[in-house]
Amino acid sequence: MGRGAKDAWSLTALFGIVFLGAAIALVFIRDSRRPWKRFSPEPKAIVPTLTGKPERCLTCHSGIEEISPAHPISAFGCVICHGGSALALSKTRAHRGLLGKRNPASLRVQEKTCGVEGCHTRQDNPKRSPSISVPLTLMATKASEVSKTAFALGWQSDELARFGVVETRDPFGLAPEPLKKRALLGNGLAPFKAWEHPLKARFVKNCLEFCHLHSGYDQNNPKARHLSGCSACHVPFRPDGRYLGKDRTINKGETGHAPYHRMTTAIPYTACNACHNQGVHSLRLKFFYRTDIPRASITDPKADRFKAYYIPQAQFARCEVELECIDCHTRTEVMGDGHLTGNKASLQRVRCKTCHGTRSSPPDLRTLETGANEAFWMIRSYRKGFPALRLGDRVVVADGNDPLPHVREENGRIVLHSKVYEKSWEVPLVFQSGCTQTPEKQHSQDCYLCHDASRSFR
Ligand code: HEC
Ligand code: HEC
Ligand code: HEC
Ligand code: HEC
Ligand code: HEC
Ligand code: HEC
Ligand code: HEC
Structure with a gap:
């Protein structure tokens, strides 16, 4: 070399x-x-x-x-x-x-996450498409609250809904007749704006910035007791906002987190009460939060329910406080029917007589004749151990043929199986009882005349 x-x-x-x-x-x-x-x-x-x-x-x-x-x-x-x-x-x-930072089910992004076709959007079945139907409900738009206030204060000359908290369109369009029934001016809602009107500005600030599905802790509202969008109901939240689970990345000292990375369909009343029963509006459009809600009941669904539920002046039957909200309110009432609405009446399905019947008739029951009945797919998502349904079973139906698959005839009685807890109740019937109601008067107010349970707690 x-x-x-x-x-x-x-x-x-x-x-x-x-x-x-x-x-x-x-x-x-x-x-x-x-x-x-x-x-x-x-x-x-x-x-x-x-x-x-x-x-x-x-x-x-x-x-x-x-x-x-x-x-x-x-x-x-x-x-x-x-x-x-x-x-x-x-x-x-x-x-x-x-997508959606901490909350992929916020209404800003849920169409791309929950709402992927085949998941919670099904073009062939709008009823099984919560991703389409939920943003159209009053819980998302507040359209009824807006139109009622606007009418009462003379900002518009009728009670038809024109505005919501955000722009919202009916994806399928409605014929003129249903538009009228749903108290809508057209097939869409424009965002409500204050237009430099001092009272309108107060309305926006005190009534429209919170307690709807576009608002929530994750949308920069640190007072909120819920996350926004689908998570408002499906993710159990606690107002102290501390994460208690085992993900090692999430800061346990920080607020604004759900306690666990968990969704449920067994939604306790505390999730509903994160918006409902929180306070009252004054005529000058101020909002007064209740100060009487026991702190423990905000976090614990089993704490003193009556105190947490009851608003001064409001009336309730005993079962309204004993049962969970979703033991009465149907899927359609909470997640919508696929169309925009401007009033509460068009989505109302359940009534006192749905379960109790009247003096002249027992509750309306339907026999499950084929496996295609919606009651079967509905209960698939209910809590673990939920009593199964069989062909030939008879379930109670609310207005519009809306089934309550958890309220059934069993050995000649009507039994309600809670959707939230492992608990069942026999439903006492008005039919053939000592109830002295007038069968034509079936509004809850008519019943409170004799069955207002709130009196016994005042
Ligand atoms: C290198 C580590 C690391 C990886 C890999 C990682 N993350 Fe994270 N992630 C974190 C940390 C740390 C946080 C806590 C929040 C923070 O510090 O910003 C977090 C927070 C989050 C949040 C909450 C967001 C927020 O704004 O608070 C989501 C959602 C999330 N991660 C999803 C994911 C997904 C989905 C993946 C996989 C595609 C992923 N992460 C991969 C470290 C990671
Ligand atoms: C994020 C806030 C929020 C949560 C959580 C919430 N609601 Fe609502 N809800 C509203 C608002 C806002 C309205 C109607 C406002 C209006 O009148 O325009 C409403 C209206 C309703 C109505 C009457 C009209 C309709 O659309 O059927 C029912 C019934 C109802 N809610 C039940 C429930 C139940 C049951 C739950 C829990 C499973 C719940 N809500 C959770 C905000 C909420
Ligand atoms: C206001 C409360 C509320 C909101 C908001 C809400 N849900 Fe629900 N959801 C419920 C209740 C209550 C049930 C149980 C329905 C029943 O009793 O049959 C349910 C059931 C479901 C089910 C079970 C299967 C079915 O289709 O019935 C799915 C899936 C679902 N929700 C998806 C969603 C999605 C996606 C969103 C957001 C776009 C959403 N939910 C928003 C209350 C809500
Ligand atoms: C079915 C949809 C879904 C899947 C699958 C899913 N998540 Fe989530 N995730 C959510 C929802 C809804 C939230 C908001 C509620 C919450 O905070 O738990 C969330 C929240 C989070 C957060 C924020 C929690 C906080 O408080 O800051 C992190 C981090 C996260 N997910 C990580 C993950 C990781 C990692 C995986 C995979 C193992 C995963 N997720 C799978 C739906 C999902
Ligand atoms: C025992 C059954 C029952 C329970 C439990 C119940 N509700 Fe209702 N709710 C009804 C019925 C029935 C109506 C319709 C009222 C009527 O017929 O006059 C109604 C009406 C409503 C309305 C519309 C009132 C309006 O202004 O038009 C809202 C909002 C509502 N309920 C929310 C809730 C919430 C939130 C809970 C849980 C905290 C709850 N309900 C628990 C049976 C129930
Ligand atoms: C989803 C079914 C359901 C609906 C809807 C319903 N109830 Fe009940 N109700 C029950 C059940 C179950 C019981 C028995 C458990 C209990 O006493 O709480 C009951 C009990 C009662 C009782 C007898 C108990 C007592 O001591 O007061 C009255 C009165 C009553 N309900 C009135 C009403 C009124 C008024 C409404 C409408 C606002 C209504 N119910 C709506 C299921 C229902
Ligand atoms: C004028 C008073 C009055 C009105 C109005 C009234 N009830 Fe009654 N109700 C009674 C009386 C009295 C009883 C029998 C109480 C008893 O047997 O101890 C009763 C009993 C009941 C029971 C229990 C039956 C049982 O076997 O325990 C239910 C449920 C009931 N009523 C529901 C209703 C509903 C729903 C409405 C409204 C549509 C209504 N009531 C309106 C007076 C009234």
Whole structure:
């Protein structure tokens, strides 16, 4: 070997050693900065069966609760609901494309998350499309509250709804007759604006900025006792807002989190009362929060229900306080029927007589004759251990043939199985009882004349 070649060789070796050293140092530096190392010793990949695409979110989010038994991690993973970059291992890159930040079920994004066709949108069945129907309800638009106030204060000359908290259109359109029935001026609602009118400005601030499905803790409303959108009902929330679960990334000292990464259809009354029964408006459009609600009842569905539910002046029958809201209110009433509405009456299905019947007739029952009856798919999402339905069973139906699959005839009696707890009640019937009602008078106010239970607590 010549001298020149030898020199070249040692030079290469030197470079090699320097390069290797640099590479080792680089790996070492990078290793000490691997952001996920804070949460897991090794990257963790899963391949959800529904997408077939690997994702590594669980590397950092180790310990997170499964969102619900209907959405197992093994089938759904995370990206199907949250978006994000499936394989990235730094927080910034992994969260690129995340939908709805902390709440993928907010109304701003739910169409792209919950509402993917085949999930909670089904073009062939608007009734099974909460992603379409929920944004059209009064709980999202407040259209009835707006039109009633506007009429009362002379801002408009009739009670037809023109405005909502955000612009909302009826996707299927309504014929003139239903438009009238639903107290709508047209097939859409424009956003209500204050237009430099001082009282209107107060109305927006005190009545329209909270307590509807477009508002919520995650929409920068730190007073809210609920998340926005579908999560307002389906995610149990606590006003102290601390996360109590096992996801290692979520800051446990911070407020504004749901206690667990959990959704449910067994919705307790506390979720409804996060908006309902919170206070009263004055004629000058001020909103007065109730100060008498026991603190414990905000977080604990089993705390003194009567005190939490009762608003001074309001009247209730005993069962309205003893049962959960959704033991009476139907799926259509809470999630809508696929059309826009401007008044409460058009979505009202359940009435006192739905369960109790009247002096002249027992409750309206339907026999489940085919497996296609909607009662069967409805109960599929009910709580674990919910009593099954069989062909030939008879269930109570509310107005508009809306079934209550949990209120059934059993051995000649009407039995209600709570949708929320493992609890059943026999429904006392007015039919053939000592009740002295007038059969034509079936409004709840008519019943409170003799059955107002709030009196006994005042
Ligand atoms: C490198 C670690 C890391 C990876 C990988 C990661 N995350 Fe996160 N994630 C975090 C941390 C830490 C937080 C806590 C909030 C914060 O610090 O911003 C968080 C918060 C979140 C939040 C709440 C957002 C908010 O604004 O509070 C969601 C939703 C989320 N992650 C989803 C995902 C999904 C989906 C993936 C996979 C595509 C993923 N993350 C991958 C670290 C990670
Ligand atoms: C079926 C849809 C769905 C799936 C699947 C899902 N999530 Fe969520 N996730 C939600 C909803 C709804 C919320 C808002 C309610 C909450 O905070 O729990 C949420 C919230 C979160 C948050 C924010 C919690 C907070 O309080 O800051 C994180 C982090 C998160 N998810 C991570 C994940 C990870 C990681 C996975 C995969 C293992 C996953 N999610 C799977 C629907 C889903
Ligand atoms: C995010 C706030 C919010 C939550 C949570 C909420 N509601 Fe409502 N709800 C409203 C608003 C706002 C209206 C109507 C406003 C108006 O009159 O325009 C309403 C109206 C109603 C109505 C009458 C009209 C209709 O659309 O049927 C019923 C019944 C009702 N809610 C029941 C419930 C039940 C049951 C729950 C719990 C499962 C619940 N609500 C949860 C805000 C909420
Ligand atoms: C105001 C409360 C409320 C809101 C908001 C709400 N839900 Fe529901 N949801 C319920 C109740 C109550 C049930 C149980 C229905 C029953 O008793 O049959 C339910 C049931 C369901 C079910 C079970 C199966 C079915 O179709 O009945 C799905 C899926 C669902 N909701 C999806 C959604 C989605 C998606 C959103 C948001 C676009 C949403 N929900 C918003 C109250 C709500
Ligand atoms: C025992 C059954 C029952 C329970 C429990 C119940 N409701 Fe009702 N609710 C009704 C009936 C029936 C009506 C229709 C009133 C009528 O016939 O005059 C109604 C009407 C309503 C209305 C419309 C009132 C209006 O201004 O037009 C709202 C809002 C409402 N309920 C919310 C709730 C909430 C929130 C809960 C739980 C905290 C609840 N309900 C619990 C039976 C019940
Ligand atoms: C979804 C079914 C359902 C609806 C709707 C319903 N109830 Fe009841 N009701 C029950 C059940 C179950 C009981 C027995 C449990 C109890 O006493 O709370 C009951 C009990 C009663 C009783 C006898 C108990 C007592 O001591 O007061 C009266 C009176 C009554 N309901 C009135 C009403 C009125 C008024 C309405 C309308 C606002 C109504 N119910 C709506 C299911 C219902
Ligand atoms: C004028 C007074 C009056 C009115 C109005 C009235 N009730 Fe009654 N109701 C009674 C009396 C009295 C009884 C019998 C109480 C008893 O047997 O101890 C009764 C009993 C009942 C019972 C219990 C039956 C049983 O076997 O325990 C139910 C349920 C009931 N009423 C529902 C209603 C409903 C729903 C309305 C409104 C549509 C209504 N009542 C209106 C006076 C009234």
